[in-house]
Amino acid sequence: MKMEDIARLAGVSKAAVSLAFSGKPGIGDETRARILSVAGKAGYKPRKSVQAQEAATIADAAVEEASPALLFLVIANAGIVTSQYDRQPFFRELIHFLEQGSRAGGFSLLISAIDMARFDEDLRAIADMHSDRGVILLGTNLNKETLSRIAERLHKLIVLDTCFETLPIPFVYTNNVLGGYQAGTWLCRSGHRSIGYAASDVRIPNFDARRRGFDDAMREWSIAVSSEHEFSVDPMAPAAQAVFRDRIEKMQSAGKPLPTAIFCESDFIAIGVIKSLAELGVRVPEDVSVVGFDDIAEAVIVSPELTTVRVDKEKMVRSAVRLATSLDDSPSEGGMNISVATALIERRSSAAPPSV
Structure with a gap:
């Protein structure tokens, strides 16, 4: 596995991975910990130098400190979810509530992204690293076939923001x-x-x-x-x-x-x-x-x-975290679906028509 692969799995740039391994400033503590955790779980070995050896040691420590953890997984560059998903307002708010909900439940949150162009390869890597971990998958942009392929690899899977009732997977979604x-x-x-x-x-x-x-x-x-x-x-x-x-x-x-x-x-x-x-x-x-x-x-x-x-993004996320942290060994068999109701919020962009 190369540095580019670590960047993709951690949902960051290659430059951020380089900063994390070198110990240099320029990225936040949570981002650095996530990168090092992903690297340690993947068995990534930087080039043999004093700095690299120190970084590898830090990565191993980060893996232990991050446990127990939930994984938030995004399939990027498919439909409306781009590689810059964390800058899109709706998904940015979901991630914010996920971090809050995980922390409140005593879990850390790992975030990984799979590029649709490298779907099979990235999914294998994710499954190898997180086979026993609860995974919350952003399903907004995914079809039934793609969800089925992911569920075959990740057995402790919760799908957020979509629902296919004919799939035996737990879904948490908006009505x-x-x-x-x-x-x-x-x-x-x-x-x-x-x-x-x-x-x-x-x-x-x-x-x-x-x-x-x-x-x-x-x-x-x-x-x-x-x-x-x-x-x-x-x-x-x-x-x-x-x-x-x-x-x-x-x-x-x-x-x-x-x-x-x-x-x-x-x-x-x-x-x-x-x-x-x-x-x-x-x-x-x-x-x-x-x-x-x-x-x-x-x-x-x-x-x-x-x-x-x-x-109600916060309620959706709370429900997903609750399910993901209480999974048995085979949660995808006879999955539970949770539908979250909506509400009309009246503000100033609407009024009665001119004739009324």
Whole structure:
């Protein structure tokens, strides 16, 4: 195993690994301990020098100090989860609560990332190092086949933020259908009848579930979403998006009415919609109300503050940690699924339509 492999498994850069082994400043104590722990578990041997020998000794000590520990595993560069996942607001908040929950339970938290381009090789290495450890896997971007392959290797596995009911694996996930339904129902009760939908152009099961819930609400209120008011946007760009902006501008130029409200499949999408509308002089919420999903920290920073569906990330994580720290030898046989409810959080980006 090379230094590049240690960096990938620890979810850090090669430079950070070098700093950890040399004992030089430039990285935090938790990051250094994680790198050394991964290296020690992997049996990594630095080049034979005084510094390297000292680093190897530290790594061995770090392994013992880190036990007992949970592993948080991410499959990067697949779907909406990039190699910089720890900088993405939703996943950054999950990691924060995971660190808190693990510490409260008397466990340390190890974080590793598998690059999808090296999936089989990295998974083998992870399984060799952590076969007896509880593993919480970020499942947001993963399909059924990939989850099955991982579960074959990691027998103490909890999957976070997705659910496939036909897999005998423990899942802890958000009730996305409920959240989409809550958003749609709230808009209808507020008086909106011309409602738009801003969808991610990268599809994951969570987004599909949100759409199902939203469509259920529309059917109950006998409202049809016009094809002109259906938008497909980049879910990773919380900025004005040309494709969305051009569609709105064409409707304005043709004298066609805009939807009085737009439901967005995520807060990042909603923030981009608000910025795009502002560039065209469309006021939020006076002209168009905007509702998001996730309730990330940025939802209260954007102007106006975002009405959104709250995902209880802390409760999800607490449930996952509780399961992961009480696993028997074969938890994947007859797994337990925990669904966490959502709540509509009303802020200033939404109001009754102008005609009401």
